[in-house]
Amino acid sequence: MKVILLPILLMILGVNLLAQKNNSYEKGRTLYYENGCANCHGTNAEGSGYYPKLANKKKNFLTKKLNNFKNGIATTQKQEIMFTFAKSLSKEDIKNIVSFLVHFKKDDSGQYDVQEDLLGVDF
Numbered sequence: 001m002k003v004i005l006l007p008i009l010l011m012i013l014g015v016n017l018l019a020q021k022n023n024s025y026e027k028g029r030t031l032y033y034e035n036g037c038a039n040c041h042g043t044n045a046e047g048s049g050y051y052p053k054l055a056n057k058k059k060n061f062l063t064k065k066l067n068n069f070k071n072g073i074a075t076t077q078k079q080e081i082m083f084t085f086a087k088s089l090s091k092e093d094i095k096n097i098v099s100f101l102v103h104f105k106k107d108d109s110g111q112y113d114v115q116e117d118l119l120g121v122d123f
């Protein structure tokens with residue numbers, strides 16, 4: 001009996017963890033677009049010559065950067081642009097946005113026009 005129960009328990013745990021991860025990704029996705037991050041960093045978080053790419057960067061790096069910006073810490077004047085956008089993010093928001101960016105997958109639905117999604121960039 002125990003032998004049968006164990007895989008079932010593990011499966012339920014696995015599904016739960018997966019759902020949690022997806023939930024965080026979805027929340028982060030909404031936050032990313034609602035907070036205007038896409039206007040500078042791109043619909044696909046791809047960045048441009050001026051704004052850094054964010055998609056699929058390391059979790060610790062992104063978390064550290066966002067927490068620094070939130071706390072008014074920058075190493076260049078250019079980074080200070082981020083203070084305004086990071087200030088209103090809660091710890092939970094940062095966790096979710098980072099989850100979205102770390103696991104970023106391109107939207108292939110054709111729903112979005114990504115040709116002119118970056119401010120001031122000529123394609």
Ligand code: HEC
Pocket residue numbers: 032035036037038039040041050051052053054062065066076078079081082085086097
């Ligand atoms: C007005 C344009 C603008 C908006 C909007 C914006 N950012 Fe930024 N972001 C920047 C600039 C400029 C930098 C600093 C680039 C540098 O260091 O050269 C930056 C840096 C970052 C970095 C550090 C990346 C790295 O590689 O150093 C992260 C993470 C980031 N932004 C996340 C976000 C998130 C999340 C949002 C939305 C809440 C957002 N940004 C909104 C312009 C913007």
